[in-house]
Amino acid sequence: MEENRQDLMEILEETRPDIDFENAKALIDDQMLDSFDIISIVSEINDTFDISINVNDLLPENFNSVDAILALITKLQEE
């Protein structure tokens, strides 16, 4: 889990160095991430964690915070 978090933080910070991901709780609702960020984040998460995020997972509640994204990754890894 801790390892996942580190890898994820790396992906996020590489994509958007200007966002403080540790403290952000409304990445989607507050329009901090835009669609291109999502495309690149999703493709890198898929590669890094060897999962496949489906279009039906692309909901604000799954991407609003680092914890939410981590939960999604864990869920898909367990499937």
Place this chain on the structure above:
Amino acid sequence: MKNTVMYMLEENVLRSPEKKALADEFRSLTYREYLALAVCTAKKIRDLAGPAACPQKEQPQAEGKDPGGTALPFCLGAQASRPVGVLIDRSVLSIAAFMGIAYSGNFYVPLDPALPAGRLSIILEELSPVMLVDAREKPGELPVSCDVPVLTMLDLLKGQTCADLPGGIEGTKPCPAGLQPQDIPGTENAENAPGTENAVEALVETAAALRSGIIDTDPLYAIFTSGSTGIPKGVLVPHRSVLDLVEAFAEVFGFREDSVFGNQAPFDFDVSVKDIYNALHCGGSLEVIPHRMFVMPALLMEHLAQRGVNTIIWAVSALRIVSDLRALDEVKTSVPLRIRHVMFSGEVMPVKSVNYWIRFFPDAVFVNLYGPTEITCNCTYHILDREYRPDEMLPIGKAFPNTRVFLLEHGTASENTVPRIITPAEQGVRGEICVEGTGVALGYWNNPARTQESFTAKPGAPASLNRIYRTGDLGYYKDDGVLFFAARADNQIKHMGHRIELGEIEAALSAISFIDVACCFYDEKKEKIICVYQAKEDRKRAIIAALSDRLPKYMRPNKYLRMDLLPLNAHAKIDRRLLRSMYDEGRL
């Protein structure tokens, strides 16, 4: 005369006043309500912003037809049309505000309130608007101080009387808490509104009188775009250019009254101009799609299906979101989704993305559109007539009716020689794409120097003949004179669908005190803006903080690389080519 965009709205109101014209996530306006809102806001704007210096002239009072007493003294013509800024969101109120400003005889300038304060300040300074209209669903504070009046839609409608506002006589109810859906004319219960034939005719008459002094060379809007010197440029577009655009689109694509346009592009992006005015021209409807559906597209297709969207004119980047995330793979909409037209523009469309779309909508017409804001949206089109291989380029095609597009020899002509026009027979020879026609904009607002640079006389022709616009894009011909886009002639890039001058980013970087000098380039493969800066120590966080006040997020570099000394070339300028090759070889 059918010389301004407003005539289209009036024709629709006469033909089908109760038809849905505009809708967003929360509200929907009929053509009658759309016009009523525009007329009411126009009158208030004229009261407040002019054209002011005109003799008080009595309007003939049409007895019984104008129960609201809408006749106001006005005159147009002598007083120049002036800019009115509009704070936009994803609500139909923005569009109603645009139309109201057009009726007032001024021109509108859509402004995204989410822009960084520094950039918004620069734009407002360049623009010096007579007033700002806060057309947002939830009006709020401006992030910058500004010395012109800021009025909400409610401010503009309050106390107004207009035959077709709900309840007929009183107009909108004052609502101190801000604009609520029930305060918008007609949205609460349309059957209450006096949409009788007489009232509709009176409304259209009032509208027609309002616009009677406006001519087709008057500006309709200005849209700001990135400027290489660090100051955004406002492209000023007149009514006739927009009318020319929608007439050409209608002729080529045949939109119909049952066309429902799904608007994706923000209103400060000229792609949205096509939605607003094509819908008006064909008497169709416009659905404003919420922004978040393009960030989290799980709900996008269901929304399009439910709203009956059948016509898509989007930025390439928006179509790519759907294809890159494979958002059509497992979509089952509750009602069938019937897409007739899929059109895209803004940057080069990857063939594999468009093929993904074609797989799901095999019966739709797919069109690659090309053109910069300065020629009013698009000057060429290519209807995809066969399957393209992923390693092929999509053509930008051929010119729209009433538009001439040609290639000018690039880079070889000295100042005294006239650049040669490249003929379609010279296949593969690159030249600068130039555009001639009614679509060519008036120029850049308040910027004669930049205007003269790009809006020029046709080379070799007397200056009194048509002006052309030099796009700065390089193109070439292939088979049968079909045009292809090749590259930019300068440092402009397309990133995430946005047109960006790298010079503007560099100007913002060099304004930071601890940076000696900086250079930016674009990694097309990774779609990242790379910034190489010269400074004594690594200050990435501080740079990001400083830039966030000056540049919108899509303009901020994705990667920051520090050097002790940036390499210079023989002309003592930063050696961009060397930096680029160092980067490509992983030596930075």
